[in-house]
Amino acid sequence: MKTKLIDRLRPLMLGAVLLSGAAHAAPQSLDRVVAIVDNDVVMQSQLDQRVREVQQTIAKRGGGVPPAGALEQQVLERLIVENLQLQIGERSGIRITDEELNQAVATIAQRNGMSPEQFRAALAHDGLSFDDAREQIKREMIISRVRQRRVAERIQVSEQEVKNFLNSDLGKMQMSEEYRLANILIPTPESANSTAIQAAAQQAGQVYQQLKQGADFGKLAIERSASENALEGGEMGWRKAGQLPPDFAKMLSSMGVGDVTQPIRIPNGFIILKLEEKRGGSESVLRDEVHVRHILIKPSEIRSEAATKELAEKLYDRITSGEDFATLAKSFSEDPGSALNGGDLNWVDPDSLVPEFREQMADAQQGVVTKPFRTQYGWHVLEVLGRRATDSTEKAREQQAMSVLRNRKYDEELQTWLRQIRDEAYVEVKLPGADQATQ
CATH class of the missing domain: 3.10.50.40 (Chitinase A; domain 3)
Incomplete structure (x- = not known):
């Protein structure tokens, strides 16, 4: 969570007062601002920490480690663009709960074959604070959700585009x-x-x-x-x-x-x-497919994370009390692709879904509505209507083509959007030796 400039400087001012009254205290270097980014700042301590992390990453790859001075400009630019996205997330009301953050940390540890304790020890061995690692994971989760709202949700791929792609030389090549x-x-x-x-x-x-x-x-x-x-x-x-x-x-x-x-x-x-x-x-010939329907409720500028979760829980209670799932989905679901169909996603390949949704779907009993759960898109309740194994070679090819085209459009749109928010922002670089880039 970012703070206002005065909040960042308050501890530094307090430190200066204490130092002034301690005649025999050793001199200490105070943190300082290296960039003003719209309504926020990037501090020297943030820059130094990220430079160290980059150097450690380079060292692990076995390459020659550039000196910190050669990395500062690149790292600072990355921090500026991250900061702009975090400010957008804050204005949009995007929040990461402790429960979500703990789950994300546990997932990362699991993917690396570690327990949470081993993960913490590995970070310490690399000279990284566990709290700093958690904060960075939280930042990345916020940025991911900002990009999902501002970039990914605007991308549409038509059936005709998929067909044209599969019939093209490049479409055949990419398989x-x-x-x-x-x-x-x-x-x-x-x-x-x-x-x-x-x-x-x-x-x-x-x-x-x-x-x-x-x-x-x-x-x-x-x-x-x-x-x-x-x-x-x-x-x-x-x-x-x-x-x-x-x-x-x-x-x-x-x-x-x-x-x-x-x-x-x-x-x-x-x-x-x-x-x-x-x-x-x-491509595999046989695929497991699941017939599933869901209701999606998204947090927004006018609805907080807590209010979103509460609404999802109320809808869950209404369904389990006997109200019709499809009717409530048509009235409340904010998934434009399924709401008008009563939340029905039809038969889907589990691998095409985000991990949290896929895991909930795998654990769900057929015909039993799940309790509300969170993904990067918002809060869901889902119901599995059926499971089957099917020869879906052609469908798999279409889904793969859809994914390729979406990823291509996403990469292009993301770079355009990042450059746009950077160009529109007020940025003043205060790094010694750097040009003052102000807009």
Whole structure:
């Protein structure tokens, strides 16, 4: 949870008073503001902590660890964009309860094969505070929900788009090819003139030559890239060919693992891609499917998290008291895709659902309504109407195509939205040696 500037500075002012009265106390360096971001600030302590975390991550990958000074600008920009998203979350009334946070921490520990105690010990071994880790997880959960509301919910993929994609050369290719990529982005400003474009092209060319001479890609990404994933060494994760622009997909299909592309001109700069791994895709013939219906209640600017949960609980009580599920779904559910159908999601593949929904659905008895539970979308009650195993090869292909197209649109929309909120924000950088970027 962010605080106002005066709240951040109050402990520092108190510390200054105490120090002034302690003639023999050792001098201490006070925290200071390194960036003003709309109605909030980024503190030097936050920047230092994140720089240390990035250095530890780089060290674990076995690469050379850049000095803190080489990372500060990149890390600060990341903190600024995170801060803007957290402010949007605060204004939108997004809250993470202690119960949700504890569950998220437990899930992360479980995915790493650890108990909560082992997870805490592992953090301590890496020099990370458990409380700081919890706070970072909380920030990431808020940012995820902000992006879901502002970006993901606006993305629509039509049945015709799915059909066109599956019939296209790229659609066929993506069923068999998948790439793990990293990137370096050399940006150009919006409405850049020819001089700025030429300068960026020259910089990208220099980076490419360094790579050809054996420079470490991850280290160069951290030092030179303007991409959102720069601090992760440019790691993009796995991408189906169909998620990429056609020219990129054709280029990657003929590349070997470890190869890098020459700088490629894109709308916001020049990008260099590295192919780290590739693998083929396969589809199971038989899939478990579940016929399920649900009611979704979302928190909003005018309805708090507590009020949302309370409404979901009241609807659960009304259903268990005999009221019709479908009627209540039509009246109250805020899932536009199912509300008019009485909350009916029809037959769904559990793997296509978010983990919390999938787990509740797996544990639910057929014909018994679950108690309200929370996902990133809001509060749900659900009822399983049936289960079956079916030959769904064609349906699986359509669902996969839908996911690929949504992810492609999401990636594009997210980058546009992040740049938009950054451009519209008032940001004043107070980092020594940095240009004062004020808007």
